[in-house]
Amino acid sequence: xxxxxxxxxxxxxxxxxxxxxxxxxxxxxxxxxxxxxxxxxxxxxxxxxxxxxxxxxxxxxxxxxxxxxxxxxxxxxxxxxxxxxxxxxxxxxxxxxxxxxxxxxxxxxxxxxxxxxxxxxxxxxxxxxxxxxxxxxxxxxxxxxxxxxxxxxxxxxxxxxxxxxxxxxxxxxxxxxxxxxxxxxxxxxxxxxxxxxxxxxxxxxxxxxxxxxxxxxxxxxxxxxxxxxxxxxxxxxxxxxxxxxxxxxxxxxxxxxxxxxxxxxxxxxxxxxxxxxxxxxxxxxxxxxxxxxxxxxxxxxxxxxxxxxxxxxxxxxxxxxxxxxxxxxxxxxxxxxxxxxxxxxxxxxxxxxxxxxxxxxxxxxxxxxxxxxxxxxxxxxxxxxxxxxxxxxxxxxxxxxxxxxxxxxxxxxxxxxxxxxxxxxxxxxxxxxxxxxxxxxxxxxxxxxxxxxxx
Numbered sequence: 001x002x003x004x005x006x007x008x009x010x011x012x013x014x015x016x017x018x019x020x021x022x023x024x025x026x027x028x029x030x031x032x033x034x035x036x037x038x039x040x041x042x043x044x045x046x047x048x049x050x051x052x053x054x055x056x057x058x059x060x061x062x063x064x065x066x067x068x069x070x071x072x073x074x075x076x077x078x079x080x081x082x083x084x085x086x087x088x089x090x091x092x093x094x095x096x097x098x099x100x101x102x103x104x105x106x107x108x109x110x111x112x113x114x115x116x117x118x119x120x121x122x123x124x125x126x127x128x129x130x131x132x133x134x135x136x137x138x139x140x141x142x143x144x145x146x147x148x149x150x151x152x153x154x155x156x157x158x159x160x161x162x163x164x165x166x167x168x169x170x171x172x173x174x175x176x177x178x179x180x181x182x183x184x185x186x187x188x189x190x191x192x193x194x195x196x197x198x199x200x201x202x203x204x205x206x207x208x209x210x211x212x213x214x215x216x217x218x219x220x221x222x223x224x225x226x227x228x229x230x231x232x233x234x235x236x237x238x239x240x241x242x243x244x245x246x247x248x249x250x251x252x253x254x255x256x257x258x259x260x261x262x263x264x265x266x267x268x269x270x271x272x273x274x275x276x277x278x279x280x281x282x283x284x285x286x287x288x289x290x291x292x293x294x295x296x297x298x299x300x301x302x303x304x305x306x307x308x309x310x311x312x313x314x315x316x317x318x319x320x321x322x323x324x325x326x327x328x329x330x331x332x333x334x335x336x337x338x339x340x341x342x343x344x345x346x347x348x349x350x351x352x353x354x355x356x357x358x359x360x361x362x363x364x365x366x367x368x369x370x371x372x373x374x375x376x377x378x379x380x381x382x383x384x385x386x387x388x389x390x391x392x393x394x395x396x397x398x399x400x401x402x403x404x405x406x407x408x409x410x411x412x413x414x415x416x417x418x419x420x421x422x423x424x425x426x427x428x429x430x431x432x433x434x435x436x437x438x439x440x441x442x443x444x445x446x447x448x449x450x451x452x453x454x455x
Contacts, residue, residue, distance in 0.1 A: 033070025042160035069105035075280035206246030283338030284331035315420035323372035
């Protein structure tokens with residue numbers, strides 16, 4: 001299965017170099033889903049290394065094979081089950097090899113999983129990672145399941161096993177209290193709990209010492225962060241004050257928690273980058289109410305106006321769901337209208353899928369899969385047009401670009417991110433290294449990237 005990067009829909013294979021002698025048990029880990037899952041996988045690796053495990057890039061060489069999973073969409077679960085079936089063949093070659101499923105899918109479907117995948121030795125939810133060494137030991141006798149939610153577990157005392165990169169994801173809070181009708185997150189990740197600000201700053205300082213240049217603070221509704229008297233805007237300022245960190249971002253905020261103080265922090269703190277992922281989900285007030293999103297389109301557009309007034313060079317992205325229960329043609333048309341009005345720089349777009357245990361799960365589907373597909377194609381086409389227009393409007397503009405490494409396509413080119421989190425491609429030179437910040441001028445653009453020359 002080919003790894004890809006897109007959040008929510010994607011699978012990212014955690015490839016950590018093998019670090020052990022042959023006497024150490026070896027673990028192979030694949031990660032599916034969002035940045036929160038990536039961060040969780042880094043915590044899992046740290047926990048297992050403490051217990052004497054080493055990591056390997058080759059599943060065939062592993063003593064333990066783990067998949068960290070996403071339960072947001074039904075399609076993601078289908079892909080994981082298919083991958084589990086492939087990996088189960090490796091157990092045939094060595095019976096003592098253990099195969100485990102971690103994360104949101106494990107929490108969501110624990111009862112059915114052992115029937116669908118009887119070769120599993122371990123099923124563990126997001127709050128069970130600290131117990132993984134013991135769970136793996138117990139799995140030597142019988143399959144082990146641990147999906148207990150823990151309202152106190154934050155893993156704040158564990159330093160994740162970060163990959164060598166110019167960017168690192170730092171978990172600021174876990175869980176969610178919003179209970180949107182379509183969303184399974186509160187049921188698989190539990191209620192909101194914020195990590196102590198001192199622990200977050202300590203982790204960021206460790207990353208700066210490793211020459212990480214950009215940190216991304218994570219949470220299901222990250223701007224709902226509150227630890228004692230510290231709110232999210234203050235946390236951003238504390239992280240930005242760490243020497244060596246050049247850029248600070250966060251994802252994903254909830255529109256209802258975008259306070260004036262937070263907007264002021266984004267406008268005033270130069271290290272906080274002018275990019276915001278602001279999920280809207282639908283352009284229809286009727287559907288937003290049914291989803292339980294807690295805002296109207298008028299309120300959302302008012303927020304967009306305040307953001308763009310305070311941060312004129314802000315880039316916006318969003319999430320859009322088509323085909324939610326009860327969505328009619330006029331609701332869908334309102335979503336298209338909102339997209340044109342806001343002019344998002346990019347968007348993650350999905351067909352609604354009923355998730356068991358959510359508030360909307362008893363309502364079923366009122367929109368056929370074929371119609372969902374048509375609507376999805378239409379929003380994707382519109383967003384491609386808008387993204388291309390917005391990127392072409394940048395021709396001739398200059399930006400500081402954080403260099404990430406070689407471009408995937410095209411020999412002799414490097415790739416990096418602008419402050420607006422747009423992908424910039426430019427010619428490589430021997431003196432430029434990942435982590436450098438270079439000045440680049442936009443010479444051409446696609447819907448997904450900027451072609452630039454160095455200034």
